[in-house]
Amino acid sequence: MGSTEEQGLDVAALERYLAAELTDGLAGPLQTRLIAGGRSNPTYELTDGTSAWILRRPPYGEILQSAHDMSRESRVMSALAGSAVPVPRVVAQCEDDSVIGAGFYVMDKIEGRTYRTAEDTGTLTPEQRAALTESMLDTLVALHEIEPAAVGLADWGKPEGYLERQVRRWARQWHTIKTAERPEVDELVAILERSMPPLKFPGIVHGDYKIDNLMVAHDDPSQILGVLDWEMSTLGDTLADLGVLISFWDEIGQFHNPITAGATAHDGFPTGAEVVAKYAERRCISIDDLEWYIVFADFKIAVILEQIHARHLKGTTVGDWFDDIGDMVEPLLGRARDRAIRAGL
Structure with missing residues (x-):
């Protein structure tokens, strides 16, 4: 897991938010890691030592109007939960830019693999x-x-x-x-x-x-x-x-x-x-x-x-x-x- 400065993510603020937002809070200190794959939207793996999640947020810098709306992404996955289309479970959605500088959502990490290359x-x-x-x-x-x-x-x-x-x-x-x-x-x-x-x-x-x-x-x-x-x-x-x-x-x-x-x-x-x-x-x-x-x-x-x-x-x-x-x-x-x-x- 990398440092806050390296990842461009305010881990302390995120930890406070998730501790209050998640039903069971956090089991320990929050650790984060920037992961590849989210070239358009920065994507992070989070863990409290017991559970693991994925956070997605819009790109840093100037965002074009209507682009990178994380609330849309979380809404459609929540809507499709239980359907014939498998999707991760969304556990938190935040539209308050003051937490980490932009809206974001957090979903359960799926223990699987992706074939990219x-x-x-x-x-x-x-x-x-x-x-x-x-x-x-x-x-x-x-x-x-x-x-x-x-x-x-x-x-x-x-x-x-x-x-x-x-x-x-x-x-x-x-x-x-x-x-x-x-x-x-x-x-x-x-x-x-x-x-x-x-x-x-x-x-x-x-x-x-x-x-x-x-x-x-x-x-x-x-x-x-x-x-x-x-x-x-x-x-x-x-x-x-x-x-x-x-x-x-x-x-x-x-x-x-x-x-x-x-x-x-x-x-x-x-x-x-x-x-x-x-x-x-x-x-x-x-x-x-x-x-x-x-x-x-x-x-x-x-x-x-x-x-x-x-x-x-x-x-x-x-x-x-x-x-x-x-x-x-x-x-x-x-x-x-x-x-x-x-x-x-």
């Missing part, structure tokens, strides 16, 4: 990779088939106009935070606006569904213990989640998303086209226009990476895993443009 998934057998894929799709379909009102999320968002709002939002955020001029961004925005598909399958959208946002059992990678990172969740077009999944679905011999960097490019993982077919079969739907959603996913991810890169240049990131972020932006924008052209969007 090609090296991680390289330890699995082909059969385990195939089984993990099936569980990922089962969980995503389960989420998309939940009736929002049944879990208290009827007001979670407005599916109508979701895609239009998303394109405008990410275009606006690019021009707010960009660190370099990239004319392909405006070209992509124009393509996305003119070729936007109609809403067909509204529902709860995770917003960032990929292999490294899943916590699985140590002894059985097909057993998903928790779906993580819900900050972009809303009601919208569920095919947007499939587009994100395919953007991150790396294949052998193909361009790899620079974030996942080949995590699914191993024998046993199906191709992206097979993933789409499996998803469509499970939902009993026909999908004939997913290219738009994949192009949009690459564009959105590139903007998110540019946001993180901009904060890193200003010195407001915490941790030592940000130096390569800026180099990830151009390849994703290039792939999005090339895919859009090939698809005739």
Whole structure:
């Protein structure tokens, strides 16, 4: 566990808050550790020597309006508790910036593991990779088939106009935070606006569904213990989640998303086209226009990476895993443009 100064976290203030907030208080002094994985939102492991939790807070420094709303993330996980979509138990939510400098929430730590890299998934057998894929799709379909009102999320968002709002939002955020001029961004925005598909399958959208946002059992990678990172969740077009999944679905011999960097490019993982077919079969739907959603996913991810890169240049990131972020932006924008052209969007 690191020091308060190293982590940018007021541990003493947090300890006082949790001692009063948690039902059973704290069993001992609070220890904290900044953990990797939360590149967008700083994420910490907490323990009192008996229990362990995870804290998530918005990034340090300037935050764009409507971005990194931790109360939304905690609300959707609380709503999905007990559903077919496994989520961690939220134990505290604080909107008082005076405690640690920003709103945050605390959830139970799940004792499992996350597969983030090609090296991680390289330890699995082909059969385990195939089984993990099936569980990922089962969980995503389960989420998309939940009736929002049944879990208290009827007001979670407005599916109508979701895609239009998303394109405008990410275009606006690019021009707010960009660190370099990239004319392909405006070209992509124009393509996305003119070729936007109609809403067909509204529902709860995770917003960032990929292999490294899943916590699985140590002894059985097909057993998903928790779906993580819900900050972009809303009601919208569920095919947007499939587009994100395919953007991150790396294949052998193909361009790899620079974030996942080949995590699914191993024998046993199906191709992206097979993933789409499996998803469509499970939902009993026909999908004939997913290219738009994949192009949009690459564009959105590139903007998110540019946001993180901009904060890193200003010195407001915490941790030592940000130096390569800026180099990830151009390849994703290039792939999005090339895919859009090939698809005739």
